[in-house]
Amino acid sequence: ERFVAEDSVSMARNTMSARSGVATYLTSRDIIILERQPVVWETLNQVTGDSIVVRLQNKRIHAVNVYGKAMAVSRSDSVRRNRFDQLTGRALTMYFAQQRLAQVDVERNATSLYYLYDNAQPNGANKSSGDRIFIDFENGKADRIKIVGGVQGQYFPEKMIAGREGNYNLDGFRWFDVRPRRKQLQIVNEHYE
Numbered sequence: 001e002r003f004v005a006e007d008s009v010s011m012a013r014n015t016m017s018a019r020s021g022v023a024t025y026l027t028s029r030d031i032i033i034l035e036r037q038p039v040v041w042e043t044l045n046q047v048t049g050d051s052i053v054v055r056l057q058n059k060r061i062h063a064v065n066v067y068g069k070a071m072a073v074s075r076s077d078s079v080r081r082n083r084f085d086q087l088t089g090r091a092l093t094m095y096f097a098q099q100r101l102a103q104v105d106v107e108r109n110a111t112s113l114y115y116l117y118d119n120a121q122p123n124g125a126n127k128s129s130g131d132r133i134f135i136d137f138e139n140g141k142a143d144r145i146k147i148v149g150g151v152q153g154q155y156f157p158e159k160m161i162a163g164r165e166g167n168y169n170l171d172g173f174r175w176f177d178v179r180p181r182r183k184q185l186q187i188v189n190e191h192y193e
């Protein structure tokens with residue numbers, strides 16, 4: 001009915017990989033629960049929180065629920081490697097369709113930081129917050145952002161942030177470059193006498 005792995009858990013499958021202190025797989029419900037400093041990567045997106053629940057459907061990711069100090073991070077630009085689009089809140093849900101991220105819903109103390117570009121040229125950053133933030137994705141890219149309740153926003157011009165991107169990261173920001181890869185994982189078969 002369930003499998004539990006403890007201590008330095010690493011997983012990798014297709015475009016998803018994860019790392020945590022404890023992982024529980026509920027086979028009948030197709031749910032993976034990650035606890036103790038969990039990190040989940042899905043293609044170019046990284047998600048962290050106090051606990052993460054990965055919901056599968058037909059062995060594929062259907063939704064990811066992140067609870068407590070939830071944060072989603074993705075590299076904003078492959079050339080400007082210090083720029084990360086960030087989203088944080090007390091609860092975050094990622095919905096997938098056709099094996100791609102389709103929507104992100106962040107609740108309670110929702111804050112986003114994303115970098116702006118004009119014809120591939122950097123054009124500053126926008127920091128927004130509200131009670132709830134919805135982001136719709138099209139072809140893996142953020143297409144529409146909707147902020148609900150207590151909306152606040154701030155624009156930072158390019159000349160202000162260039163070379164100082166780290167000063168604008170949201171609280172709790174961490175980027176993990178090393179992630180589990182399928183070919184690096186191996187099953188250890190121990191024999192007992």
